[in-house]
Amino acid sequence: MGYGPHRFLWKALWKLDTLPKIRVFVWRVGHEILPMNCKITSIRQGFDNGCPRYGAETETMLHALKDCPTSKAVLSTGGWSKSFIFKNYDHCIDWLEDLMRVLDKRAMADLMTTLWNCWNNRNNFIFRGKEEEAKQI
Template sequence: MGYGPHRYFWKALWKLDTLPKIRVFTWRVGHEILPTNSKIATIRQGFDKGCQRCGAESETVLHVLKDCPTSRVVLSIGGWSKSFISKSYDHCIDWLEDLMRVLDKRAMVDLMTTLWNCWNSRNNYIFRGKKEEAQLIWERARNLNKEFRICNMLEEPLLSYIIAEKKWKKPPKDFIKINFDAAVGENRIGYGTIIRDEEGFVLGGGGGFKELRVSVEEAECMAFKESINVACRLQLKEHVLFETDHVGLVNRINNLDKDVTLIGARIKECKAAFNFFKSA
C-alpha cells in the first residue's frame, strides 16, 4: 500500500478528520471495490452493467460518483467548479488524488461525505425505488459534516493554547464517577455523559443534540442535568462523584448560596436530585 503509484493518496486518506465509515468508503472507492453494476457484471454472467438511473452504458465507480447527472448536480450545488467535475479520468482514484493536491483537509472531507451520500442515494434508488432530489442529498452531507465538527470541535480557536494531557482518575472505593461535557455550535449544542465504576468499567452513558442558541455555561448545565437523569434511569444509587472540566460551572456550584441567576436556579434543581444517591 505504501509503495504504489498512489501512495500519497493512501497516506492522506487516514488523516481525514471524518467518520470512520467515510474513511472506509474512501478506501473502497480508491480500490474500486464498490458493488457497482459494472463490477458485478465481471463476476455474474449476463448481468446488466448499465446505470439504472441515467441509462449510461457502464456504471463504474467513477460514473456513480462523478459522471452520473444526479451526482453532477449534487456536486454543483455544493459549489464544486466545473473543472473539477468535467475533466476525464480512467479511474476514480486518479480524480480524487488530483483533488487532494488542491484541496485542504476540510474541503476533502466535505467532498468525500458528499460522495458517500451520493452512493447511498444511488442504493436507495436501486434497492428501494426511492428517487431523491439533488438538493436533499447535498443538505444531508452538509448536516453530517456540521454535526461531526460540533462533536469533535474541529474549528481551531482564535488563540492557540497548549493542550495538557488529561487522564481519567479512579474515584474512591465504592464510588462511581460521572463525567459530563457539552459543545456549543452556532445554533446547536451537543452534550454527553459517561458513568464508570472505581475500576473504570463503563456502567452507562448518554448524549444528544438540541437546536438551541445558548451560552457554554447553560450547555454545561444541561449536560449536568442529563448526567443525573442517566444515573437515575440506571438506578445507580451509590456514592457518586460528578466531574466536568468547565471551571465556570464548578465555581457556580461551589458558590451556589450567592447565585441568584437563572443558571444558578437550574443548578439548584440539579443538586436537589442528589437525594437519589447515597452521597454526591
C-alpha cells in the same frame, strides 16, 4: 507497509477529520471494489451493466460518483469546481488524488461525505425505489 504509487492520497485520506466509515468508503472507491454494475456483470451472466438511474452507459465507479447526471447535479449544487466535475479521468483514484492535492483538509472531508451520500442515494434508488433531489443530498 507500502502505499504504492498513490502514497500521497492514502496518507492524507487516513488523516482526514471525518467518520471512519467514510474514510473506508473512500478507500474502497480508490480501489474500485464497491459493487458496481460493471463489476457484477463480470461475475454474473445476464446482469445489466448500465447505470440503474439512466441506463445510458456502463456503470463504473467514476460514472456513479462523478459522471452520472444525478452525481453531477449533486457536485454542482455543492459548489465543487466544474473543472473537477467535467475533467475526464480513467480511474477514480486519479480523480481523488487530484482533488486531494488541491482542496484543503476540511473541503476534502466535506467532499468525501458528499460522495458517500451520493453512493447511499444510488443504493436507495436501486433497493428502495427512492431517490433524493440533488439539493437534498
